[in-house]
Amino acid sequence: xxxxxxxxxxxxxxxxxxxxxxxxxxxxxxxxxxxxxxxxxxxxxxxxxxxxxxxxxxxxxxxxxxxxxxxxxxxxxxxxxxxxxxxxxxxxxxxxxxxxxxxxxxxxxxxxxxxxxxxxxxxxxxxxxxxxxxxxxxxxxxxxxxxxxxxxxxxxxxxxxxxxxxxxxxxxxxxxxxxxxxxxxxxxxxxxxxxxxxxxxxxxxxxxxxxxxxxxxxxxxxxxxxxxxxxxxxxxxxxxxxxxxxxxxxxxxxxxxxxxxxxxxxxxxxxxxxxxxxxxxxxxxxxxxxxxxxxxxxxxxxxxxxxxxxxxxxxxxxxxxxxxxxxxxxxxxxxxxxxxxxxxxxxxxxxxxxxxxxxxxxxxxxxxxxxxxxxxxxxxxxxxxxxxxxxxxxxxxxxxxxxxxxxxxxx
Amino acid sequence: xxxxxxxxxxxxxxxxxxxxxxxxxxxxxxxxxxxxxxxxxxxxxxxxxxxxxxxxxxxxxxxxxxxxxxxxxxxxxxxxxxxxxxxxxxxxxxxxxxxxxxxxxxxxxxxxxxxxxxxxxxxxxxxxxxxxxxxxxxxxxxxxxxxxxxxxxxxxxxxxxxxxxxxxxxxxxxxxxxxxxxxxxxxxxxxxxxxxxxxxxxxxxxxxxxxxxxxxxxxxxxxxxxxxxxxxxxxxxxxxxxxxxxxxxxxxxxxxxxxxxxxxxxxxxxxxxxxxxxxxxxxxxxxxxxxxxxxxxxxxxxxxxxxxxxxxxxxxxxxxxxxxxxxxxxxxxxxxxxxxxxxxxxxxxxxxxxxxxxxxxxxxxxxxxxxxxxxxxxxxxxxxxxxxxxxxxxxxxxxxxxxxxxxxxxxxxxxxxxxxxxxxxxxxxxxxxxxxxxxxxxxxxxxxxxxxxxxxxxxxxxxxxxxxxxxxxxxxxxxxxxxx
Numbered sequence: 031x032x033x034x035x036x037x038x039x040x041x042x043x044x045x046x047x048x049x050x051x052x053x054x055x056x057x058x059x060x061x062x063x064x065x066x067x068x069x070x071x072x073x074x075x076x077x078x079x080x081x082x083x084x085x086x087x088x089x090x091x092x093x094x095x096x097x098x099x100x101x102x103x104x105x106x107x108x109x110x111x112x113x114x115x116x117x118x119x120x121x122x123x124x125x126x127x128x129x130x131x132x133x134x135x136x137x138x139x140x141x142x143x144x145x146x147x148x149x150x151x152x153x154x155x156x157x158x159x160x161x162x163x164x165x166x167x168x169x170x171x172x173x174x175x176x177x178x179x180x181x182x183x184x185x186x187x188x189x190x191x192x193x194x195x196x197x198x199x200x201x202x203x204x205x206x207x208x209x210x211x212x213x214x215x216x217x218x219x220x221x222x223x224x225x226x227x228x229x230x231x232x233x234x235x236x237x238x239x240x241x242x243x244x245x246x247x248x249x250x251x252x253x254x255x256x257x258x259x260x261x262x263x264x265x266x267x268x269x270x271x272x273x274x275x276x277x278x279x280x281x282x283x284x285x286x287x288x289x290x291x292x293x294x295x296x297x298x299x300x301x302x303x304x305x306x307x308x309x310x311x312x313x314x315x316x317x318x319x320x321x322x323x324x325x326x327x328x329x330x331x332x333x334x335x336x337x338x339x340x341x342x343x344x345x346x347x348x349x350x351x352x353x354x355x356x357x358x359x360x361x362x363x364x365x366x367x368x369x370x371x372x373x374x375x376x377x378x379x380x381x382x383x384x385x386x387x388x389x390x391x392x393x394x395x396x397x398x399x400x401x402x403x404x405x406x407x408x409x410x411x412x413x414x415x416x417x418x419x420x421x422x423x424x425x426x427x428x429x430x431x432x433x434x435x436x437x438x439x440x441x
Numbered sequence: 442x443x444x445x446x447x448x449x450x451x452x453x454x455x456x457x458x459x460x461x462x463x464x465x466x467x468x469x470x471x472x473x474x475x476x477x478x479x480x481x482x483x484x485x486x487x488x489x490x491x492x493x494x495x496x497x498x499x500x501x502x503x504x505x506x507x508x509x510x511x512x513x514x515x516x517x518x519x520x521x522x523x524x525x526x527x528x529x530x531x532x533x534x535x536x537x538x539x540x541x542x543x544x545x546x547x548x549x550x551x552x553x554x555x556x557x558x559x560x561x562x563x564x565x566x567x568x569x570x571x572x573x574x575x576x577x578x579x580x581x582x583x584x585x586x587x588x589x590x591x592x593x594x595x596x597x598x599x600x601x602x603x604x605x606x607x608x609x610x611x612x613x614x615x616x617x618x619x620x621x622x623x624x625x626x627x628x629x630x631x632x633x634x635x636x637x638x639x640x641x642x643x644x645x646x647x648x649x650x651x652x653x654x655x656x657x658x659x660x661x662x663x664x665x666x667x668x669x670x671x672x673x674x675x676x677x678x679x680x681x682x683x684x685x686x687x688x689x690x691x692x693x694x695x696x697x698x699x700x701x702x703x704x705x706x707x708x709x710x711x712x713x714x715x716x717x718x719x720x721x722x723x724x725x726x727x728x729x730x731x732x733x734x735x736x737x738x739x740x741x742x743x744x745x746x747x748x749x750x751x752x753x754x755x756x757x758x759x760x761x762x763x764x765x766x767x768x769x770x771x772x773x774x775x776x777x778x779x780x781x782x783x784x785x786x787x788x789x790x791x792x793x794x795x796x797x798x799x800x801x802x803x804x805x806x807x808x809x810x811x812x813x814x815x816x817x818x819x820x821x822x823x824x825x826x827x828x829x830x831x832x833x834x835x836x837x838x839x840x841x842x843x844x845x846x847x848x849x850x851x852x853x854x855x856x857x858x859x860x861x862x863x864x865x866x867x868x869x870x871x872x873x874x875x876x877x878x879x880x881x882x883x884x885x886x887x888x889x890x891x892x893x894x895x896x897x898x899x900x901x902x903x904x905x906x907x908x909x910x911x912x913x914x915x916x917x918x919x920x921x922x923x924x925x
Contacts, residue, residue, distance in 0.1 A: 123684045124787045124818075146686060170628060179628060181636060182605045189880075197880035198873065203785045205602065205817040205857040207591045207640050208865075208872060209899060210881045214604070214636030222632065235686035258546075264660040266726060299729035340626030342547040367547075367626045392625030414631035415620050418887070422632065425883040437632075 035083040036063050042079035043072045054108035056096045057402045064108035070196055070227035078194025080107050081431040088433055089225040091160025095167045097332050097399040099220050099410055103435030111162050128202055128230040131162030142233055150177045150234045155330020162226045168218030171326055172269035175365025187213035188228035192431040202230045221433045223426035237294035245289040245311035253287040254347025257364045259310055265303040266295035270364045272346055274354050277361040281321035328372050335376040336398040339369040339388040352387050356380045378407040385412055446485040450506040454488050457498035462489040473531045476518040480863050484525040489536045493619050493649035501617040503530055509896050512643040514586030517578040520862025522642045526897045527905055534585050540564055548655040554585025554648045570655040573600035577766050585648050591640030593858035598816040599690035604639040609652035615890035625652050642860050643895040645888040659724035663734045664752040664761055667719040667741040668712055672696050675717035676792040678744035679815045683788055687736045691722040692816025693765055699810040703771050709764035720765055768812040776825035780837045783859035784848035788818040797847045798822050805840045819857035861899045869901050
């Protein structure tokens, strides 16, 4: 790394934005330089300067999902988005919100809560994630399926490209089909094409009441059957999960297979739903502690290996069994078909076996976190339309300036 | 500027889909020169394929002969998306109309693109399921068309647009490759190419099969009709309902002009002297909807509703909805032509923008009726006019432009569910910067489809495309007929 190239970056933004590089290591790889820009124009300027200098930039927010994807091929410049944390526009009566992408979800929820509203997402590991990271990783929690995915709540976004351009798509109204939904392409793209600097969302009224019930069952099969029955019971539910026995224990519940359901809505709807749950599962009772928080943290653990399978609802229990058999804690969400596995370590062969299991059902397996070695040996995402992704990369980031290698060789 | 196709191209098409499924005689082609808009252009040929492989072969032939390819469903599009403005071959997907699979237990359906929306709903209803997109054209529009336009409908308010309910797609790309985007489970890993494809109006690829996400039909539904003396009061009620924290599953407005057109035909019991009505639906558990209905009624009364009726039986509900669904079509019976607009504003800006719409229509001297998705802030002014009067068509288009401008000025969008197509290309520059549009162009280039699939749609400019809507329309505006 020549000092001259780094100086081009330094000239692009005010000197007070530079940070000590050693605080930004990823997979034990340290960047040559780090910045914490104050606004979107500085993000764009840095990206452009990196692009011109042939350096690889890695944007980061809450640094909670750095182990998602393949290890970086190169890492020269860290761009922290913490300085972009303003609420740009919030119109409570319209249920719409526009924020800068560096704001953290918990700060956002705090603002919304004052007006009885929230952004209805529960990503791993908790609410200490940046909005940019939330979008770039597109990770959901137990609410998914009962509630929309983050990308379905996203009304529009502004994205800084390696060309230095700031580009918008979508808008700030709740319904809009003007032009290509590029904000959807950037959602889940792990920063392959640009850095999200602003996002507009539709938000929701907070439920008046929430209540979590846990129903222990004798077997996982029984838990799966009960969960499907509850899914089809028309309940005011916001989450409905099947927990393997080990997971139930880690969530602070009993030590057997368990169906965990969160009811949310008007008090009358929650009361009636509770009755219906108890009719179907007489042993169901209010769950102590904060089991959902514990499950989110397990899902978002970056020290362990974490996998996510997507399977049909009717295969959730079988998938949990298969993931347990590979030595994992396992639980799954019926409405989204997401099954999470968590183990201290998992070898590539086990992951490929589970991937084959999910693929047979029309589903998939994604490695959510794992060692650098594991994410080198195994494709974290599985098969996809690599040619189209390469083609998009070539148009949006032809020099491979952003997050090089995180998707695949060169992307 | 239609291209002249070589006879060898027609032969190639015949090899691709079979001779009976290629149309090239002028009298056959006229049925494919328009959709539900004002724009018209003749294709050079039409193919009616049955499989993805046949479509791939058509696309390869089009590449070889450098001919544009324009996909088409039922032709109910409201933005000129299916009009082959530069000629070429229209790929009509109406023969690909099989429901391949309904996996009720997992709430998934796999369908071909030519399946009629309502036919799908009819197949799902006995299973207690529905596919949420429910545009007013659902009796004839196709699922493929819904996907191409990211269609909405009254129930978009609760469920979101089409893109939220598409899990996976099989797509033929411009190089003739068949690819699979998304999957059968939710939230497939990788770049969300599925999300980019939905709403791309046939410019990035041709959908040949779709895996859809279904929803269960609610246990209980309450449909209400709130009656107001003015559009202003009804608009204020929309904001009051949303502000109150109850999000109905549908929240539709009909103004006096449309009530007076629809009610004599449908007899749904809409009062002819009302300034506007709101058709409001809540659903869920019976206990919950009773409370929600009370909140809705209170918000309506506080905003000046003179009456709120409740439809308690299915036939009553069906009649209320029939008036809503038949509303736009009924305009054809009272006006020689009409122009249906589609714009979006923040819900809190509804009262002022609705006033502006009515003032502008009056200033231009046209009757305007309104029947729209108020809960989403999604306006559909219907401008009635007689195209036989000199200059009327141009003035209607000018008025449409001014109304779109009012939406943009209020912080809104130039289309909520009908798409950009041909009609609104020129307006794209009102909401997007040159850099924004260049980024969209990058995506289109990445799909390798700029000259091949549906040229001159969505993005302004383009080789061989007219400069803007007015110029495109001027070529066809002299034609009589009912313009929607």
